[in-house]
Amino acid sequence: xxxxKTMQKQFALVVSSLFLMAGMALAQAPDQSTPDGLIKTVVSxxxxxxxxxxxxxxxxxPRIVDLVEKKIVPYTDMRRTTxxxxxxxxxxxxxxxxxxxxxxxxxxxxxxxxxxxSQLRDQTVQFKALRGTR
Numbered sequence: 675x676x677x678x679k680t681m682q683k684q685f686a687l688v689v690s691s692l693f694l695m696a697g698m699a700l701a702q703a704p705d706q707s708t709p710d711g712l713i714k715t716v717v718s719x720x721x722x723x724x725x726x727x728x729x730x731x732x733x734x735x736p737r738i739v740d741l742v743e744k745k746i747v748p749y750t751d752m753r754r755t756t757x758x759x760x761x762x763x764x765x766x767x768x769x770x771x772x773x774x775x776x777x778x779x780x781x782x783x784x785x786x787x788x789x790x791x792s793q794l795r796d797q798t799v800q801f802k803a804l805r806g807t808r
Contacts (some may be wrong), residue, residue, distance in 0.1 A: 712749070717799055720745050724794045731795070740786045746787055752780045781783040 723745060724730050729737045755777040756772075759765045767775060 680723050684758075703803070705727045708804070710801070714747055714801055716746065717801075720791070721794070721797075721799060724791055735788060735792065738791050739784060742784050742787045742791065747780070749786065750783075752783075755779065 697734060720741065727737065727741075730741060741781055753772075753776050756776045760775065762765070764772065764775075
């Protein structure tokens with residue numbers, strides 16, 4: 675069994691990844707007025723789904739993967755996220771390699787989110803005020 679600190683780190687990874695992708699969010703959220711509003715909406719929705727689904731709480735991985743694919747992935751631009759992760763090497767890849775990279779990166783993120791969400795139990799999320807840009 676993983677330690678509480680490890681679970682906290684995994685959960686923090688999920689939340690911080692959502693913040694990273696907020697800038698690339700698609701127009702599907704009820705609260706689209708601000709990136710932090712989108713994050714609050716998505717995180718609250720995911721947390722509610724996890725807490726209300728006994729199969730997810732039991733660690734049913736296919737059910738968790740389904741949740742991730744339905745509630746998190748639609749708000750991400752996997753191509754742009756992969757491009758950012760690859761840095762200058764993105765331009766060196768052929769279009770076929772880029773397609774494969776996007777697919778594999780999406781699978782990696784889904785597994786990462788699923789692993790972290792499978793550890794959720796009674797955690798809560800507190801949102802801090804968004805700091806203004808300079």
